[in-house]
Amino acid sequence: MSNHNTPAAEPAIEPTAADAAAAAAAATATAAAKPAAPAPDAVETDDAIPAPRATDMPDTATADQDVATWITKEAGNRRIPYDRARLERAIDRVHAEFPQLDIADYKRSVFGFVERKDAVNADDLVDHLIREAEARVDVAAPEWEIFAARLYLHRLYKRASRNRFYDTEQKYGSYVGLQESLADRNVYSNDILRAYSKEELVEAGKMIDPGRDKLFAYNGLYLLATRYLATDTSRAVYELPQERWLTIALYLMQDEKPRERRMQLVGEAYWALSNLYMTVATPTLQNAGKIGGQLSSCFIDTVDDSLQGIYDSNTDIARVSKGGGGVGAYLGYVRSSGSAIRGVPNSSGGVVPWIKQLNNTAVSVDQLGQRKGAVAVYLDVWHRDIEAFLDLRLNNGDQRLRAHDVFTSVCIPDLFMEAVERRGDWYLFDPHEVKRIKGWYLQDFFDEKRGEGTFRKKYEEVVADERIARKTVKAIDIFKRIMVSQLETGNPFMFYRDEVNRKNPNKHAGMVYSSNLCTEILQNMSPTRMMQEIISGNQIVTTRQAGDFVVCNLSSVNLGRAVLPQEDQGDLITDVLERLIPIQVRMLDNVIDLNDLPVPQATITNRKYRAIGLGTFGWHHLLAQKGIHWNTPEAEDFSDELYERINFLTVQASMELAKEKGTYSAFLGSDWHNGEYFRARDYNSSKWLELSAQVAVNGVRNGWLLAVAPNMSTAQIAGSTASIDPIYSAFYYEEKKDYRRPVAAPGLSLETWPYYEKGAYKVDQFASVRQNARRQRHVDQSISFNFYVPSTIRASTLLELHMTAWREGLKTTYYVRSNDIDIAECEWCSS
Incomplete structure (x- = not known):
């Protein structure tokens, strides 16, 4: 795009x-x-x-x-x-x-x-x-x-x-005047004017450094100016780039105590943003300090198996889409086609009609005409509707059974991948029938270890129960349908549920059934259910039991700038991570309290777990500057080393924040509390053991900490490469309506050209998987990880790519992006 x-x-x-x-x-x-x-x-x-x-x-x-x-x-x-x-x-x-x-x-x-x-x-x-x-x-x-x-x-x-x-010639005018003027025009909210004195805002205005505007390349500056800077209704320019960074800093720090330290924290946040060492999520970039709009990107809903639950979820998803959020919707509880309703057999239409409703919601409820809503739907691979689900986005077949505007994702247990490996049978069930006969749902269990655990025992118990109807298929045939859909549409995304739940630091408080729109958020989930509806005079009072409606608050480190030697107060330092990550974690944590979320149960969940998603972008940019080729063990080792360090600093920052403000409410009994989080990742060095002991005593402020999102727009603004992806090409021409514009990789030069020369479709995808597996160990949630393959790739090669991702311990994979490159140009997939 x-x-x-x-x-x-x-x-x-x-x-x-x-x-x-x-x-x-x-x-x-x-x-x-x-x-x-x-x-x-x-x-x-x-x-x-x-x-x-x-x-x-x-x-x-x-x-x-x-x-x-x-x-x-x-x-x-x-x-x-x-x-x-x-x-x-x-x-x-x-x-x-x-x-x-x-x-x-x-x-x-x-x-x-x-x-x-x-x-x-x-x-x-x-x-x-x-x-x-x-x-x-x-x-x-x-x-x-x-x-x-x-x-x-x-x-x-x-x-x-x-x-x-x-x-x-002044470049920037009065910052106080800007706040007052745009508040009068109902562009800015009054929050900053209420929270800060005029003297403090004058002091803040002096922080503005116009010289940092020179860090922008044209396309990033243009994107920032046309999409995110505050304008009036006529789109006239008022706010300038440094004023957007300062407004975000002031807004996020408005409730910090004591007041004497607050301006110092504002200065740190402005330093981090204005130097492009980090970026905030696009809703925060768009809405902080302005009237209306929430600050979070990602939401996940669990759809209950009832008419009321399904329509309530549809309404909640519409409200999130209206506010600019992307939604993941888990439909594994919804009964399959042909299931009984109120005891009448063959009454249910299954998940497809409800997904089509969500498809219509995604199209109808757009974000003020700027873009349509975005919804990803998740279904378990043992659900009896899985075959129809995998065909939802195909261009052929019965279009009445298609939903082209949602994104599909499959929840996959280890047991299924083992069946694919041995070319064994796989069984599909109706979740409603399983619940009625067994008293539990299959999806409420997972395998605690590779090759053994509760899920496979429960699955085998269902298979052995002759009272439960099932459809028998070959696991490899299901996987073929997955790959056909991926090469045609890029979907479904893959969600490896056992690995996700094994590494969930809050497994004591719930289950993770699916992920979000971009497959990087993994948090406890549960459906919201209506408890009662009563008439009180002329009012109808509805009571709902709030489930865990997942929210994640994102921001990203710009690896292309923050992990390089820097001048700091006249001294050359290795990088800025030690200074950057504490202020970034504080900013993310403050988003939780300042957020005006469109769904009440999302607010409850947000404050219960205080989850954040500190991520990164600019990985390929950083490799090029470091002189490291993508397809090398050196890149894998560097990924391991860097993300372990980022994780350490993030856990430490959240722990320090907990000492100051308290832990999240579900901390006791978590893997953070009992030390299992550190043991499961083989963190055995003295510094990690010391941090683990400190966390056990002081807690952490946030239930989840790291998540690497696609962040393409904010990476473009910051002049770096998106997420952990390889660049599309070192240099190419982008076709516009009336001209062609050249696009060069960030920091492209004759020196960096060799490290960019192999673009996304030519770098070794198996090397990418290994690199990402080393990174995934240090990320408590997940990573938006794409495959880049030729459209003519052999099925056996694509299958092996997926099997490798699963074996290496990836929790999710995102798009399979295919391109009509000559298979002969694909060294990694032609050997």
């Missing part, structure tokens, strides 16, 4: 000389004053180059025959003569930062674009300047991407200064 659209031109107007002088005088007289609103008919200038000073303003009444080209503004109602020298000076000022770039051809193209026309709109000129810079990005000159960012940045500065009436 592309986010690299060319900036849309906007109408423009430029203040008169008198207006400019008056605004400048007012800004000088009171720097912290609230910005005045522009006149109702005024919108911003789109000129990326400095306007002529009022005293030097050309006479716009000059006769047309004396001017070859006009620069038009204000929808063509105002114009100034084109001045080549002035345009050249503006280009030269940007070029001064990048003297290595050959600017001559760029200038010729820009001058030609202007001078062959009678009139050029100012917005179109800026668009052309940016596009021409982007078009020159290549392996030898990737700096053109930053050149384009500088042009776009100046445009943002100029628009914001015009709308807020301060001098563009």
